[in-house]
Amino acid sequence: MAIRFRQVSYAYPGYGLGNYDAIKNITLDIAAKGEFIALVGQTGSGKSTLAQHMNALIFPTEGTVEIFGKIVGPKRDRTIKYNELRRKVGLVFQFPEYQLFEETVEKDIMFGPMNFGVPEEAARKMAWTALDLVGLGPTYLKRNPLNLSGGEKKRVSIAGILAMEPQILVLDEPTSGLDPRGKATMMDLFKSIREATGKTIVVITHDMDLVYEYMDRVLVLDKGTLAFDGTPDELFRKPNLETLHLDYPATIRVLSAVAKDLGIAVDIYQKDVAAAVSAIQKAVRP
Amino acid sequence: MKNIVIGQYAPGKGFFYRLDPRTKIITVVFLMVAVFLLESILQVSIALFVTLFLMIIGKISIGRVAKGLRPLFVLLLFTFSFQIFLNREGALLLSQPMNIGLYSLLGVLVLTVLWRLLARFKKFKGLLFLFWLAGVYALFAYLPAIGPIFKVFDFEIYESGVVTSIFVVVRLLIVISLSTVLTLTTKPTDLTQGLESLLRPLKRLGVNSDDFALIISISLRYIPTILDEANKIMLAQASRGADFNEGKLVEKVKQIVSLLIPMFIIAFKRSEDLADAMESRNFVPGKPRTRIHELSFGMTDLVTAIFTVLVFAGAIVLRVLP
Incomplete structure (x- = not known):
């Protein structure tokens, strides 16, 4: 197992009102190869917080997360190179605006690999491969990432993570704000990435159609607790999904x-x- | 990043919360001036007690105000030590020959290391610092003059030094506490509304107080939002390997650029959106606006005004009288 959550809780500090528990007592395992996992739940159920634990961006307030053999606990451990974990587990944020900053798409995609010490020429090759993988042609290389359409920006931001060659890919709402055709293309893209590389892919989404059609495992978060962990078939055969704030x-x-x-x-x-x-x-x- | 609290407003009930913001602003200004008019240490001590008394009446927790003072503690300490060491007037209170030598410097080093090691116990931080200070003094003053000595000097404290240092620190304490009470009991929006109303007469001079107040309230409103956004950008870039804690200087510059550019883009976009939203709700710059909450003076404001006038007059009288 590549990522193991053991009784993980995370509390955001609050002012005057006490702490706000984003996730509570989560225990789950994610394999390094071949899983296609959907992370679902209503807004504010803790999906993004859980995802940010997967590459040690934030540390649990209680419990531990084991990522590729390194145990991440509440305290920063000086013997762990957290950057290495972030390379192994690539996390794509919901809004590409939060990460695109270079003047060309090529440079922006190269930012990740070069942060991990990859030489410039090799990073350029990785950028080309990643851009090709997300389905954008070489004509995009010299374009300004800030002038692209929403869907193209999303693809470039995903390429920025793919270029780091992570072993597990985690995506925070990659299909939000896309038209139906864009959503389907995006999901087909993940499917082809999975088929080509065998990487485990975790996708946060609200779209049950996509979950049912594409994914082979669903994690349901409800008010910060893990309410369901199993296949979509099991999930959608349950009679009262409304209690989990989900739709069929x-x-x-x-x-x-x-x-x-x-x-x-x-x-x-x-x-x-x-x-x-x-x-x-x-x-x-x- | 999350620990920065802008605007210290703490919801509560009490005398100060019921006051009109305009009264509060004017009162605080006049009381500060009054405090600066005072001349003797007795007078400022009385003023300090009056301030404390007012806080107790207003049901403001003194601990909360003290917390607000904490960032200024270093400033107070500096003021105090400068006054006490550099003022050389009045009677000589203490004169102690000091030796700065190899052994005493080594002792100071050991003491400092010990102090930093024990700094984990945050509860005793203040006490530890005092111990360190006392230890350093003892080392310089009482360690026998053995080994190489670099410098010998007399450590002297004069009466006027002690008096002025206490005077200055107490005066600063009062001034800071007063402004803390103001920001603690007034919402930022009320504060700007008060300022706007007070600055309205300046319109004749070409200063538009409405615009001014709007600028301030929008900036205050957006500080937490932008901080939140900065935090998200930092996380997004950290997951691309930008480590803001480690790395060489050149890498750091690049990483800061990766933080700044998205921030600027998002801030500009947000301000455009805000401008559109305001215009679509019929906001026209420069046109007069009505308010949901109109400011109004009440009995408490009258009482406060009388109190302020009395204090101010008293301070002037004390200053003018021989």
Whole structure:
């Protein structure tokens, strides 16, 4: 296991009102290879805080996080090179505006690798590979990252992390603010990155359709506690998802309405539109 | 980064909270001037007690004010020591020959290391510092003059030095406590509204107090937001390997650039958004605006005004009388 959370809690200091517990008593394991994990939960449930623990950006107030054999506890340990952990677990923030600063896309992507001591020429190669991986052509290399569209900025910020060649990739709401087509392309991108490299990818998202269609493991946070850890199939077969402040994917909602209101006996658990259509066909014309 | 509190306003109830901000601002200014008019150590001591008494009446925790004084502790200490060592008037109170030699310097070094090691016990910080100071004094004064001696001098304290140092420190204490009480009991927005109202007569001179107040309140409003944003940018760049704690100078400069540029871009974008939001709610620069909360004077303001006038007059009388 590459990342192990053991009874991790994190409290943000509050003024006058006491501390605010963002996450409480979280215990979970994440493997280094081949996992495609969704981290879901309503706004303020602690998803981003949990993600920032994964590369030791913030330290737990209680408990420990073991990242590639290094144990991160509440106190800074001088024997641990935290920068190394941040290279192994790449974290992409929600808003690309928080990290893009160079005058060209190429330089901006090179910033990460060069911080880890990669020589300039090698970093340039890594930047080209990463840019190609996120589906932007070499024409983007010399462009100003601040003049790109929202989706392109997101891709460049992801490339900035990919260029560091992390073993695990964590993305904070990579699909927010994108149009439906952009979301699908982004998810296909992660799928292809996973197929090409075998890296574990953790994605924070609110979009249950994407979770159901693409992911093979879901972590549900509810008010700072880990309420569910399992496959999307298990999750969406639960009867009362509202108690976790989650919604069912569109396919399940439509098919259950079809089953209930039209009285058609159809298997409602279909992951995408094509599967849903063929399920209805099968039910209507056996 | 998170520990910076801008505007020390602490919600509460009490006499000072009910006062109109204009009364508070004028009162604090006049009381400060009055304190500077006082001349003797007895007078400032009485003024200090009056200040403490006022805080107790106003139900303001003195500990809270003391906390506000903490950053200024170094300044107070400097003022105190400069006065006490450099003022050479009046009767000689203490004269102690001091030897600065190899052994006493080594002793000071050991003492300092010990002090820094024990500094983990934050509770006894003040006490430890006093011990260190006393230890250094004892080393220079009483260590037998053995080994190489670099310099011999007399450590002297004069009466007027002690008096003025206490006088200056007490005066500073009062002035700082008064301004702390003001910021502790007045919301930043009320404070700017008060200032705006007080500066309105300056409009004839071409100073637009409305704009001035708006600028101040917007800046105050956005300081926490920008700090929060800076924190997020720092985390985002740290996850790309920018380590703001370690690294060589050249790397550090680059890392600070990676922090500053996104900050500027976000700040500009935010101000544009704010301008649009204000305009879409029909804000027109320079046009008069109405307020939800109009300031109004009450009985408490009258009482405070009378008290202030009395204190101020008293200070002038004390100053003028021989």
